[in-house]
Amino acid sequence: MFDAISPAAKAAPEAFNSSKQRLWHPLWFAFISAIGLTLLLNGHFLQAVQAKVPGQYGLQLNLVAILFLLNLLLVVLFSFRRLQKPAVLVFFAIGAFSYYFIDSFGIVIDKAMLQNAVETDVAEAKGILTVSMIWQVFGMMLFPILCISLIKVRSLPAMQFFKHWLLALVLVVLSLGSLIASGFSELAPFFRNYKDVKHLALPFSPMSAAVSFSSDLIKQQFPTKFVQLGQDAVQPLAVKTDKPRLIVLVLGETARADHFQLNGYARPTNPKLSQLPVYSFKDVSSCGTATAHSVPCMFSNMGRENYKETIAKNSSNILDVLAKAGINVNWLDNNSGCKGVCARVPTDLVFEQQQNPLCTDGQCLDPVLLEALDKQLQKPVTSDRLIVLHQMGSHGPEYYRRSAGSDKVFLPECTDKQIQLCAPTDIVNAYDNSIVATDSLLAGVIERLNKEQNYQTAMFYLSDHGESLGESGIYLHGLPYWMAPKAQTQVPMLWWMSGAYASSQQLTAECIAARQQNPYSHDNLFHSLLGMFKVSTDLYQSGKDIFHTC
Numbered sequence: 001m002f003d004a005i006s007p008a009a010k011a012a013p014e015a016f017n018s019s020k021q022r023l024w025h026p027l028w029f030a031f032i033s034a035i036g037l038t039l040l041l042n043g044h045f046l047q048a049v050q051a052k053v054p055g056q057y058g059l060q061l062n063l064v065a066i067l068f069l070l071n072l073l074l075v076v077l078f079s080f081r082r083l084q085k086p087a088v089l090v091f092f093a094i095g096a097f098s099y100y101f102i103d104s105f106g107i108v109i110d111k112a113m114l115q116n117a118v119e120t121d122v123a124e125a126k127g128i129l130t131v132s133m134i135w136q137v138f139g140m141m142l143f144p145i146l147c148i149s150l151i152k153v154r155s156l157p158a159m160q161f162f163k164h165w166l167l168a169l170v171l172v173v174l175s176l177g178s179l180i181a182s183g184f185s186e187l188a189p190f191f192r193n194y195k196d197v198k199h200l201a202l203p204f205s206p207m208s209a210a211v212s213f214s215s216d217l218i219k220q221q222f223p224t225k226f227v228q229l230g231q232d233a234v235q236p237l238a239v240k241t242d243k244p245r246l247i248v249l250v251l252g253e254t255a256r257a258d259h260f261q262l263n264g265y266a267r268p269t270n271p272k273l274s275q276l277p278v279y280s281f282k283d284v285s286s287c288g289t290a291t292a293h294s295v296p297c298m299f300s301n302m303g304r305e306n307y308k309e310t311i312a313k314n315s316s317n318i319l320d321v322l323a324k325a326g327i328n329v330n331w332l333d334n335n336s337g338c339k340g341v342c343a344r345v346p347t348d349l350v351f352e353q354q355q356n357p358l359c360t361d362g363q364c365l366d367p368v369l370l371e372a373l374d375k376q377l378q379k380p381v382t383s384d385r386l387i388v389l390h391q392m393g394s395h396g397p398e399y400y401r402r403s404a405g406s407d408k409v410f411l412p413e414c415t416d417k418q419i420q421l422c423a424p425t426d427i428v429n430a431y432d433n434s435i436v437a438t439d440s441l442l443a444g445v446i447e448r449l450n451k452e453q454n455y456q457t458a459m460f461y462l463s464d465h466g467e468s469l470g471e472s473g474i475y476l477h478g479l480p481y482w483m484a485p486k487a488q489t490q491v492p493m494l495w496w497m498s499g500a501y502a503s504s505q506q507l508t509a510e511c512i513a514a515r516q517q518n519p520y521s522h523d524n525l526f527h528s529l530l531g532m533f534k535v536s537t538d539l540y541q542s543g544k545d546i547f548h549t550c
């Protein structure tokens with residue numbers, strides 16, 4: 001279909017056509033191979049999709065089409081003449097092995113499983129490798145082997161092949177992009193709720209796990225040297241106070257600024273904080289739209305524009321710099337961990353409690369953080385302290401699991417994991433109750449700090465990113481920053497300080513109140529924390545310290 005007819009063909013058209021009919025264009029071979037891979041290996045994927053979203057035929061079709069295009073992309077990438085058939089056979093073999101493990105043991109081949117496989121000894125391997133496994137895999141391979149050996153693929157001139165190959169790649173990528181973009185509002189919650197389904201997508205899933213595993217192995221061969229920052233950090237004697245400072249930094253989760261009553265939201269989501277002398281900064285943007293990006297970024301000194309994950313993971317963050325200056329730092333976590341930022345400070349994973357009535361199914365309500373804070377406050381510490389409370393906050397999609405008792409103000413709540421099936425008002429009710437629960441938590445922190453006699457106290461609260469609640473069909477978070485709505489990037493930021501802290505730091509209420517409308521971002525956290533403890537270091541930029549010259 002792509003070739004011009006050569007003079008030789010004109011001379012003997014019949015002979016030419018009959019020989020040509022038996023030769024396939026390599027990209028047509030790739031197309032049929034991708035159909036074969038998708039249909040022969042994905043019985044479990046199709047079953048899971050049907051079971052998870054029954055009756056949602058549009059979403060089901062979209063998922064299958066995306067899997068087909070991913071498989072097509074894989075095959076097209078390896079469509080070079082001598083490589084193509086062996087590559088397709090390898091894809092079928094990987095798929096057949098993975099299918100066997102899913103089918104026989106319910107085991108999916110992900111990165112962790114590959115790690116296990118590499119670390120397995122011979123005895124363990126023998127326990128898995130059986131004759132029946134070889135037969136079953138061979139049985140699945142028989143039809144593809146037969147087809148591949150019978151089909152003859154045409155050899156194209158290099159330049160012509162390259163043009164066709166590039167065009168095919170562009171078409172596949174564009175089709176994938178448009179399918180994902182058009183179905184994003186359904187796809188995002190699907191993959192959030194049913195993370196396991198993507199592991200059933202064969203052979204794409206084990207292939208991508210293998211690539212990711214190999215890249216980790218390569219990275220381990222070249223360990224990046226850890227860069228110590230802020231080695232000059234000190235608290236000059238002149239800024240030491242008669243009582244040590246205690247600052248509680250509450251790291252929020254998935255809280256969006258415009259659902260805080262303190263920021264003008266019409267519903268009473270801050271019933272307790274609105275009665276307290278709390279400052280709310282109303283124009284604050286996050287570094288990213290997901291925890292794994294925002295948290296390391298906000299604790300680093302790189303700022304959003306220059307943030308690089310590998311550099312952040314391999315250099316000191318603000319917690320390290322404060323600890324270097326002699327401040328006692330503790331991290332209490334009720335989220336899923338601290339994304340590496342607390343790696344070098346004492347950490348308490350409070351969500352791992354088994355017997356606590358606040359915890360069910362491995363998740364705890366945020367008041368467990370108050371219990372952990374109380375324990376910390378009983379410790380005799382004579383230096384300045386920073387205690388970080390990492391909340392579960394408003395983590396979705398099960399917002400209703402983030403509040404309890406008197407915090408459930410707005411009813412009825414959406415209790416479906418597939419939130420897009422709930423009434424929009426029920427989603428907002430469940431989400432707003434989680435904000436009320438955060439309001440209770442923060443008021444509980446302030447109550448404790450207000451009573452504290454041994455320290456000069458203050459509390460700083462900042463959320464990691466916002467959340468879409470179905471506006472324009474968008475749910476949850478994690479969109480690329482450039483296309484994310486403000487619901488995902490505008491976050492609440494609050495400040496409370498005791499009278500003793502305010503007077504020793506010479507902070508006036510008027511000065512802070514006047515700054516509540518200023519634009520701030522996660523970039524301000526690093527320098528503001530240095531300022532809060534009056535730590536001196538070359539890293540400090542007073543222009544980024546929210547409280548400087550107050």
Ligand SMILES: [Zn+2]
Pocket residue numbers: 253254290291292464465
């Ligand atoms: Zn988050």
